[in-house]
Amino acid sequence: MSKENTPNTQERCPECGSALAFKSGKRGPFLACTAYPDCHYTKALHHGDGHVVKALGVACPACHQGELVLRQGRFGMFIGCDQFPQCTHIEKPDEPDHTTLTCPACHKGELVERTSRYGKRFFACDQYPKCHFAVNAQPIAGTCEQCGFALLVERKKGGKTVHQCADKPCSAIQGESAAESESED
Known part of the structure; x- marks a missing residue:
């Protein structure tokens, strides 16, 4: 086993049972099976939906259950529903x-x-x-x-x-x- 595939977590691969190791890719950190290339299992450590910066205190106009929040996403700040992924409402940014x-x-x-x-x-x-x-x-x-x-x-x-x-x-x-x-x- 190479140094790169050394397990650094207690989690096990759900497909083959081998240990999982932390890796870093262009889309951020993820867990990968140490039995690669025999097993191709990976698990993202973030969901790419953007982390919440601030709650705005306004009800979501789409689902009426959630609240609009300011998020920092991959392409900058945006406003979306806090019930994501059940509600995918996103506010259009201001016109330039x-x-x-x-x-x-x-x-x-x-x-x-x-x-x-x-x-x-x-x-x-x-x-x-x-x-x-x-x-x-x-x-x-x-x-x-x-x-x-x-x-x-x-x-x-x-x-x-x-x-x-x-x-x-x-x-x-x-x-x-x-x-x-x-x-x-």
Whole structure:
């Protein structure tokens, strides 16, 4: 028996009777039979439904028996019934805030404000998954003086707010050549 298959629990496999060992995979921790590859038994240690962060004190509109709770799931925060899996009610997240800026990559969609699963704010094209354009800083209407890209972003640099090209290969700070020529005089 290899070190990796050393049993570290008292539980037994319901299929073959061998000991179970803790493993870690891309979907989280699980128990696996130490008789693998002869036995393929696994048991997830979490259910993927998200752990409860806060009870909201509002009755579930679907089952009228449960209460709505705020959960932290695999893809971020969401509101669902505390009677899951009997009730699968989930509230739709708020609609993203639309900007009036057209996506510079596909020229069809608009940039919308979104929140990552870690709570970070970013702006992405509303035509996703057809268009994958996204920026982490506040987008500003304008054209890059250096490369002509049709979007700028607002960043803090050296205690000042500067406008920078949203095209990652360029990333030129706008008005920098004018500021350098003033400082030389």
